[in-house]
Amino acid sequence: MNQMTPPPKVEIIPASAPFSEAQRSWLNGFFAGLLSDGPSPLSAEQGAAVLQGPVGDGDDDEAPWHDQTMPIADRMKLAEGRPLRRRMMAAMAQQDCGQCGYNCHDYSDAIASKAEPRLNLCVPGGKETARMLKALKEELEKAPPAAGPAAAPAAAAPAIAAELGRSRDNPAPATFVSRQLLNKSGSEKETWHIDFDLTGCGLDYVVGDSFGIFARNDLGHVDQIIALLGASHATEVRGKTLREVLTDDVSLAPAPDSLFELISYITGGAQREKARALAQGEDPDGDAATLDVMAALQKFSNVRPHPEAFIEALEPLQPRLYSISSSHNATPGKLSLTVDCVRYVIGKRKRLGVASTFLAERIQPGDEVKVYVQKAHGFALPQDPNTPIIMIGPGTGIAPFRAFLHDRKATGAPGKNWLFFGHQRSASDFFYADELNAMKTSGLLTRMSLAWSRDGDRKFYVQDRMREVGREIWTWLAEGANIYICGDAKRMAKDVERALVDIVAKFGARSTDEAVLFVADLKKKGRLQQDVY
Numbered sequence: 001m002n003q004m005t006p007p008p009k010v011e012i013i014p015a016s017a018p019f020s021e022a023q024r025s026w027l028n029g030f031f032a033g034l035l036s037d038g039p040s041p042l043s044a045e046q047g048a049a050v051l052q053g054p055v056g057d058g059d060d061d062e063a064p065w066h067d068q069t070m071p072i073a074d075r076m077k078l079a080e081g082r083p084l085r086r087r088m089m090a091a092m093a094q095q096d097c098g099q100c101g102y103n104c105h106d107y108s109d110a111i112a113s114k115a116e117p118r119l120n121l122c123v124p125g126g127k128e129t130a131r132m133l134k135a136l137k138e139e140l141e142k143a144p145p146a147a148g149p150a151a152a153p154a155a156a157a158p159a160i161a162a163e164l165g166r167s168r169d170n171p172a173p174a175t176f177v178s179r180q181l182l183n184k185s186g187s188e189k190e191t192w193h194i195d196f197d198l199t200g201c202g203l204d205y206v207v208g209d210s211f212g213i214f215a216r217n218d219l220g221h222v223d224q225i226i227a228l229l230g231a232s233h234a235t236e237v238r239g240k241t242l243r244e245v246l247t248d249d250v251s252l253a254p255a256p257d258s259l260f261e262l263i264s265y266i267t268g269g270a271q272r273e274k275a276r277a278l279a280q281g282e283d284p285d286g287d288a289a290t291l292d293v294m295a296a297l298q299k300f301s302n303v304r305p306h307p308e309a310f311i312e313a314l315e316p317l318q319p320r321l322y323s324i325s326s327s328h329n330a331t332p333g334k335l336s337l338t339v340d341c342v343r344y345v346i347g348k349r350k351r352l353g354v355a356s357t358f359l360a361e362r363i364q365p366g367d368e369v370k371v372y373v374q375k376a377h378g379f380a381l382p383q384d385p386n387t388p389i390i391m392i393g394p395g396t397g398i399a400p401f402r403a404f405l406h407d408r409k410a411t412g413a414p415g416k417n418w419l420f421f422g423h424q425r426s427a428s429d430f431f432y433a434d435e436l437n438a439m440k441t442s443g444l445l446t447r448m449s450l451a452w453s454r455d456g457d458r459k460f461y462v463q464d465r466m467r468e469v470g471r472e473i474w475t476w477l478a479e480g481a482n483i484y485i486c487g488d489a490k491r492m493a494k495d496v497e498r499a500l501v502d503i504v505a506k507f508g509a510r511s512t513d514e515a516v517l518f519v520a521d522l523k524k525k526g527r528l529q530q531d532v533y
């Protein structure tokens, strides 16, 4: 779907015209823009809706809620009056990140058609998505059988998902090899280059794919929870010890509604009322957002749920996905990741991101981890190795682009490569600097444009650098380049898209509405691809 043949290079200015190659290329792009017979311009509002991407299938009107920056209340409003499956889709976090094993559209179809009973798979949507899905599922159960067209059946799971290590439901063991800190001293970030050995499990992958990791909770944290329960770590639960189940199987992060429900059953008075309110998504003390499982036990410290009931009330520990930053063609049997470590403090307690700190400090060389390769849908190198590519990846967004570059080198792909990378400080946060500089020197990296947000007295981001070189970006696009964005979904991806629209408008001689449509069209044709989280 993403590996499309690039559009033919536009040749309006003859080779004999008195222009340099670069001028001719730019003019070709300029006139192609003017002469293109695209659809008639829409309003910015209509255009913005189109920009959400091609997910429509008849009854969702191009899914106007498919915007990862929109709050859930606004998404649900846009989906009002739509069939339940579409309202279920609006409840998802709209990142199409693949962590649930589907995209947002297919996950909601699978729930609506009852092929998927799990309502808690949307990691970025968290509790609010799970809550909304629960309410919609109850509506579904109550609704009489639909008289109109039936909900689309869930997409059949591809045969590949049944193979070991090809889906979250069937992970394989991979061997952890090493980790290396990518930041230098003075950095505010902690980002690790991580290496795995896949030779034991025989997994392979293509660049653009992600790697799913089943991490384990921190043992110190687990033991503190066991102490709060007043239980023995050897208590048997589900055929394992309590300590093993808490380490491997359940999420200790946001306290789920079901835990507050359990607490409300075994306490009374004001405590019971509070627990009940929290179970219903209310926030009686203004601290609901800070309540992970441990904080919930501390808040209701007079309550000691039975270990079995406690475990039943928790959510399963979900795998985490990471963009693969190596190429199987360049280093077969080896797989690398680029992982930003999540640590923060609430009150006096340090909180740890489960998977990132697992990779950063708990796993040791030689250890085996349960993993799977999550096939990319709509994020891959162009099929034609001659197609130029523009890659925009600040921070850990560099990950798949390092993979792309290694792959293009290994396969001898002649297409031009342009990387936009940015981070906080040039001195401490220039990941893979030696490698990228060598690629630039060798010519593999045709251009490298850098943006350091905290080197100067005002923020300077990749999209600011893009605007500076907008004319050249337009020229590359006119030559048929694919453009890729990877990294933060909430702010960066949208801002970069906006910059792209401005560049198309300015250098492609289009109105803003036409530029919006042009960019939407790049997306539809698979020439603008995103891997955002």
Ligand SMILES: Cc1cc2nc3c(=O)[nH]c(=O)nc-3n(C[C@H](O)[C@H](O)[C@H](O)COP(=O)(O)OP(=O)(O)OC[C@H]3O[C@@H](n4cnc5c(N)ncnc54)[C@H](O)[C@@H]3O)c2cc1C
Residues within 6 Å of the ligand: 097, 098, 099, 210, 253, 320, 321, 322, 323, 324, 338, 339, 340, 341, 342, 343, 344, 345, 352, 353, 354, 355, 356, 357, 396, 397, 399, 531, 532, 533
């Ligand atoms: C397709 C895809 C590709 C990805 N690729 C990469 C990649 O290449 N590199 C990478 O580093 N990550 C990547 N991620 C993100 C990654 O999957 C994890 O989400 C990330 O590592 C955090 O997981 P964790 O288990 O460490 O943290 P979790 O235990 O999931 O904790 C994270 C949660 O903690 C909370 N939190 C975080 N910071 C704060 C704070 N300051 N204050 C309060 N609450 C806070 C938030 O609720 C956040 O969701 C990718 C995600 C997807 C979907």
Ligand SMILES: NC(=O)c1ccc[n+]([C@@H]2O[C@H](COP(=O)([O-])OP(=O)(O)OC[C@H]3O[C@@H](n4cnc5c(N)ncnc54)[C@H](OP(=O)(O)O)[C@@H]3O)[C@@H](O)[C@H]2O)c1
Residues within 6 Å of the ligand: 189, 340, 342, 353, 394, 395, 396, 397, 422, 423, 424, 452, 453, 454, 459, 461, 462, 463, 487, 488, 489, 490, 491, 492, 493, 495, 496, 533
């Ligand atoms: N789910 C999770 O818990 C989790 C874990 C890891 C990462 N993430 C997400 O992934 C993102 C990537 O993290 P990262 O460590 O790779 O780096 P990052 O925090 O995204 O920062 C990378 C660079 O992007 C800059 N930036 C900030 N806002 C921007 C914007 N609107 N447009 C363009 N650039 C912008 C940052 O500048 P400044 O910081 O100086 O503004 C920094 O220079 C995080 O922001 C976060 O949203 C999520």
